[in-house]
Amino acid sequence: MTLDDIRAGGKAALARALAExxxxxxxxxxxxxxxSAYAEPRAHVVGMTGPPGVGKSTLMNALIAGWRGQGRTVGCIAVDPSSRRSGGALLGDRTRLTTDPEDQGIFVRSMAARDRLGGLAGLTVSAMVLMRAIFDVVLIETVGVGQSETDVVGVADTVLFCVQPGSGDSLQFMKAGIAEIPHVVVVTKADMGAAAVRARADVLGALGLGGGAHDGWEVPVLMVSSARREGVEALVSAIDGHAAGLAEGGRLAAARHAQAEAWLEEAVRERFGRExxxxxxxxxxxxxxxxxxxxAELSARLGFDSKG
Ligand SMILES: Nc1nc2c(ncn2[C@@H]2O[C@H](COP(=O)(O)OP(=O)(O)OP(=O)(O)O)[C@@H](O)[C@H]2O)c(=O)[nH]1
Ligand SMILES: [Mg+2]
Known part of the structure; x- marks a missing residue:
């Protein structure tokens, strides 16, 4: 199957390609x-992470609606940390998609993070690269458990970190030293009122303590109510603003190049170990x-390991 076949064949063809x-x-x-997909990047890749239940999937729906409203096509990957659910990954269940299934401009795929807890398996990167060549935006949702928040940095151009009002997430944010990770922080469930305002102030405080520095980019902390569809447009604009900044001076290409090298090393390590x-x-x-x-060249040279 070629990229052109997939583009011509729509979602069914893409699903087949991902299965292959x-x-x-x-x-x-x-x-x-x-x-060929790697050579023709089209989409801006957005990674979204945050603790369980913070509202990522609901926000994903709201973002999809926002982008589709602008006529942009969207491919989503929801990474399921299978260990969190009894009976393994309930694929497709986590996303609770509220979009039109007939819309060819939206494609959502759940993937199990098999390799590491909450981590982004090698396959996520392959799927992302393929979808990046097809859609205008690719959104990757992953649950942040422990240190796995950092994994999304390895696949996304813009990283969103979700914080829930009144949950202590913002404290966690400071303690865990994850303030350097996001390009945009989203305080979810902004309809919760004062608690949301406080959470935003806490995060701003945490970012002020030396975190959040990204090459001159000031990390916005936005309040969004996905339920009421409030603040979604501002979030879409903030993501576009970050993308525009990356486009300058070859920063996007450099970041993607670094991601590809990190992925390669990780893949070699997974297959053949440190040795x-x-x-x-x-x-x-x-x-x-x-x-x-x-x-592929390296695997042929090093000899295929049974772990692969
Ligand atoms: N009040 C309010 N509740 C929300 C909002 N967004 C999500 N929720 C609720 O928060 C709960 C969790 O939402 P999800 O979108 O499933 O959260 P998640 O982060 O994807 O959860 P996991 O995938 O399990 O990690 C659900 O009961 C939602 O209805 C919001 O904007 N306002
Ligand atoms: Mg979810």
Whole structure:
């Protein structure tokens, strides 16, 4: 299947391609597809994280509606930390999508984070790269449990961190040293009134303590009520503002290049362990070079490990 086939075949074709990608991650056809997708990035990639129940999925629905209202196409990946649910991942259940299933401009895919607790499995990156070549926006939702918040940094151009009013999330935010992670902080459930205002002040205080520095970008802390669809437009604008800043001076390309190199090293480590990383030697990528071809080459050289 080629990118053109997927673009022509719509959501059904994309679903088939993603299934192939999961079943045969190392097949030459898969690598070729990912390679071409990597060379044609189209979407801005937004990562959304935050504690369980903070309102990520509801916000995802509101954001999708916001982007679709502007005529933009949206691909979503909801990463399910399967260990959180009894009986494994309830795929598709977490998203509770309220959008029109007939709309070809929205595609949502749940994925289980098999490899690490709450982490973004290698497949998430492959799916993201494929969807990035097809949609205007790609949104990745992942539950922040422990240190896994940082994982979303490895796949997204703009990272949103969600904080719930009255939950102590903002305190956690300070203690856990996660203030450097987000490009935009969202105080969810803003319809909760005073508690939301306080949460925002707390987060601003935490950011003021030296956190939140991103290359001249001042991290906005926005109050959003997904339930009432309030503040969603401002959030969409803030994301666009961050994207515009990244587009200057080749920053976006540099950030994506660094992500690709980090992913490659992680993938080699997962397959061949630390010893594999050592034997692989130089894991840097040439500008614009796809990590997928490189991984395939390295895997052939290092010998396929049963863990792969
Ligand atoms: N009052 C209010 N409640 C909200 C809002 N957004 C979400 N909720 C509620 O908060 C609860 C959790 O929302 P979800 O969107 O499922 O939260 P989540 O972060 O995706 O949860 P997990 O996927 O389990 O981590 C649900 O009961 C929602 O109805 C909001 O804007 N206002
Ligand atoms: Mg959710």
């Amino acid at each position: 990608l999961e079943r045969f991650p190392d097949a030459p056809a898969t690598v070729a597809l990912l390679d 594999g990383v050592r034997r692989a030697g130089d894991l840097s990528l040439k500008a614009g070079a796809s990590p997928f071809v490189r991984l």
